[in-house]
Amino acid sequence: MEFIFHAHEGVVQSNGNSVRVAIDGQNPFVLPASCIYRIEMKEPQGDVPGQVVLVTSPSEGNPTGRILFSVDSHQYSEAQAFDQALRSMGQNITGHINPASGISNMSVSDIPSGQTKKLAWWIPVVSGFTALVLGVALGWGFTQMHAEHTLKEVVAAKDVEIERLDTSLNSVKAQLEAALGRDAGQGAGGDSGTSGDTEGRPNEEISNGGITMKLLESGEEPSISFDSCGDGCSNGKFAPKNPDADTKFWVATVEVTNNTKKPLDITCGYPYEIIALNSDNQQYTPIDDLYDVEGNPACNAELQPGTKTKVTYPFQVPLNAKMIGLAFRDIGDWSTDTPAQDNYAVIITDSNYHIS
Incomplete structure (x- = not known):
């Protein structure tokens, strides 16, 4: 899994x-x-x-x-x-420090009876002086170590900030390159689909990578039938679930066909990305625990290659949102080197809108 x-x-x-x-x-x-x-x-x-x-x-x-x-x-x-x-899975994610190994225990042997000797007067003096020098040296060393450790923490924090900035810049750069590529394609041949997006309507089969989807029905619903056991569990008994305050449910029921080479866990995995779109091109993700929606595939019920199933996707959106359709894309499978799709397939539910 x-x-x-x-x-x-x-x-x-x-x-x-x-x-x-x-x-x-x-x-x-x-x-x-x-x-x-x-x-x-x-x-x-x-x-x-x-x-x-x-x-x-x-x-x-x-x-x-x-x-x-x-x-x-x-x-x-x-x-x-x-x-x-x-x-x-029992993986090592909590971190640990292994104790040093291979260091033998050391002990001081007893002095045999009859061989005890009286210590010279200068030994305690030299020992005390030596201890004093060692104490000063160790104190200075610990101070330097602490200062160096503090400096490393500051540098590490700055490295994280730089890393995050670099990641964000790379993300923006990639988005700009993609946008420029789409604009260049449209300039050469108009809106001819050179962007790679596929647009369809309800009850039409639309494909993206190894995923084929058909929108069966969609619309606003006052509530959804949801497993009454609560978050993260299931008892097979369903009850109405209402949206949060100042929001509403926009529900889309689709037929999904698995044309990839591996089984797909629809409700507990992430076999593809699916979003709902409003008239302002804002994007919404489905609610959690899709397996608790009545009629949906159970958790870990894998959809085998070449087969299809019906899935209901409730989206919780603002009350004033005007929803116009769905978009989805195959995210690929890195374990089999199947590439992810860069662009979305779009299903438009309102004929007054078009996404290029």
């Missing part, structure tokens, strides 16, 4: 044995899961993003050993699940 969490700067995935870190605008790299010493998390507060830090071994390219991501509340929940999953 694969685990994943998304961040503003990229995506982190694990199959339990290795961890793949894909930062926007940079080549992905893979680490053994045992190299992730711990995961530090800071929860988002209001409009302030949270933080997730992967703590790894220092390297020439990353002397601090820290990989920093900023996350929103949904991504933070993914990161928590990712952390718990790695822990359950």
Whole structure:
């Protein structure tokens, strides 16, 4: 089973044995899961993003050993699940220090009876002076070590800030290059699909990578039928679930066909990215615990290649939001070198709108 969490700067995935870190605008790299010493998390507060830090071994390219991501509340929940999953796999993510080994215990042998000698008067004097000199030297050494340690902490903190800035700049650069590429394609041949996006309408099959999707129905709902057991559990008994204050549910039911080469866990995995769009081109992610929505596939119920299933995606959106459609993309499979799709397939529900 694969685990994943998304961040503003990229995506982190694990199959339990290795961890793949894909930062926007940079080549992905893979680490053994045992190299992730711990995961530090800071929860988002209001409009302030949270933080997730992967703590790894220092390297020439990353002397601090820290990989920093900023996350929103949904991504933070993914990161928590990712952390718990790695822990359950028994991987070394909590960090530890091994005691030194190979040092033999030393003892002072007793002086045989009849061989006890009286110490010369100068021995205590020399010993005291030596202890004084050693004390001063050790004190100076500890002071230097503390100063050096403090300096290293300051430098490490600055390195993390620089690393985060560099990651953000790379992300912006990648987005600008993609936008320029789309503009160049449209300038050469108009809106001819050179951007790579596929646009369709309800009840049409639209494909992106190995994922084919058909929107069966969509619209606002006052409540959804949700498992009454609560978050993270299931008892097969359903009850109405209302949206939070000042929000509403916009619900889309789709038919998903798996045209990839591996089974897909639709409700507990992350086989593809799906978002809802409003008239201002703002993006919304589905609610958590999709397996608790009545009629949805159970957690870990894998959709086999070549088969299809029906999935209901509730989105919690502002009351005044005018929803116009869905977008989705195949995120690929790094374990089989299947590439992720850069662009989205779009299903428009309002004929007054068009996304290029």
